[in-house]
Amino acid sequence: MDKYIVGLYDDEEVLLTAVKKVKQAGFHIHEVVTPFPVHGLDDALGLKPSRLHTVGFAGGATGLTIALSFMIWATAVDYPIIYGGKPFLSLPSYIPITFEFTVLLTAISMVVAFFIRCGLSISAKPKIYDERTTDYLFGLAIKVTADTSQDDYARINETFTNTGVAEIKVRDFDDDKK
């Protein structure tokens, strides 16, 4: 069962207070979808900081090591040739390529990690609660299960209404498969 009650808000500040109130009321917020990054939402939802920069650092460190060690090996060990009277191993002239390769691998590793972690792919079939949430509405989704009673439905609706919701809708992704 893949069914959600979605509260649609038309203002990010109303959404922020709503997130807090919904949490206080004891409901588990499945997801919040917004058309642009809303500042303060991470704290309100209690999201942990992203660890993407760690991936970037690892990528950068790999790039630096590969570039530097490869150039040293190629020019001083594998096939030493004198260029312009400089020593075989002349570190200053390796700096530009080392820097560029570090930046390159940092960027690529971070972007790849970002795509993988967010499940983004060219053939993705995203679960869209409402098509207006990439435009001007902010959606707050609560998952409903077979256990969810009529009473719970009523309480969720009430909480949404009390937090200034613009629209409440029930979205069942199982309907899409039929």
Add this chain to the structure above:
Amino acid sequence: MASYESPIREPLILGDKNYKQITTDIVRSTEGVPPKLWFLAITIAGSLAAFYFFCVAWTVYYGIGVWNLNKTVGWAYDITNFVWWVGIGHAGTLISAVLLLFRQKWRTGINRAAEAMTIFAVICAAQFPGIHMGRPWMAFFIFPYPNSRGPLWPNFQSPLMWDVFAISTYFTVSLLFWYSGLLPDFATIRDRSKGKIRKAIYNALSFGWRGEAKHWQRFESLALILAGISTPLVLSVHTIVSFDFATSVIPGWHTTIFPPYFVAGAIFSGFAMVLTLMLITRKVLKLEDYITIAHIEAMNKIILLTGSIVGIAYITELFMAWYSGFIYEWFAFYNRALGPMAWAYWIMMTCNVISPQFFWIKNLRRNLYLTFFLSITVNIGMWFERFVIIVTSLYRDYLPSSWVDYYPSWVEVGIYVGTIGLFFTLFLLFARGFPVIAIAEVKSILKSSGSQARVKQKAKDEATAKGGYSEGLDLSGAHHDVKEN
């Protein structure tokens, strides 16, 4: 958003906008049938691009001999164009990366198109090293791959090799930065689309973006780090391009001032090209509310700053040539300024040093016609700068018997003009199918930098100044007390 913004600051989004209106205004240009003007423009640009491919084919078929290079002037038009295009490609990443780190909100209106311009300019630039190899299908020789010649590795101590890494890294990182920023806006277009095919295309382009809170958090983290690494990258790329000249021993090239001077020049010409394109784009796509006079003025200030740095560099160079007491160096500069090709030098001086000085006056900075005219002037000047540095340092070398004149052949001119066509073809396709303004980013500054926000902030400030309690006026969006519970 949580910061206070003075109502005196100029708004960056004009008119009575809401989020929905912003989407409609920006996405409009990708919907419906393109206007006739677009078809006309792409026909002209496309024909020029086709002529570019013809001239390249001509060069490859007959060989580099169809260019007017000779043994004295061995580097001329191709490298001039290469450096010119790479320079133009510097504004986009500067706008998106450096201005992001400095939290300049005016970047949101122009960053998308400027980054697109960067990528297209780098594509144009990358053509030249490829073509001037003479046998472009051997281009893979420049990469260090295990080969049957030893393996003989490329010369990692050569600035030309550094250039290979700098340009390819710059292109890749700019592309990743630009594309990751496009994902949410493609999703916006997807969700507005009616047709099934259109929806599927934009869904693929958006990689299934939904705007989930955790994804936005990662998105912002990614943008920040990419901005952080792109900033030194931008500076490094043109520094390395300048090393192509500065590490040689040719008088006129062998100068330690080159790296900062090239970087300033690159930003100078890049902003000029952004202005040329933005002034047309905002008019044709009716985006005057998002790319405002305030944006244009801000860019003109950067043009003034970098133009003045370039001017000081020219004069420093000239002074050092004389002060060094090195006769060959002094001859190179004397010959540049007063020799047979002095016309090129003085075009450069007029366009780059004198013309930006008009922007000291506020009214002129805000004058669209003058800005448009000067943005083109600056790009002409910056093209001549590279031409002057390259050709006038070479054509009269140490041996008077080998002194020559240089003028380009039709093939060289054709390739150059053709890349302009290629550039505009790509830009026109971009303006048609892509959101030319970063929709999500513009929305995120609406409540702090829109015109209504300014009006509300002003009313609130006045109420506070009177000592009154500002209840009912607190609509500014400046208050976000997240940690209240």
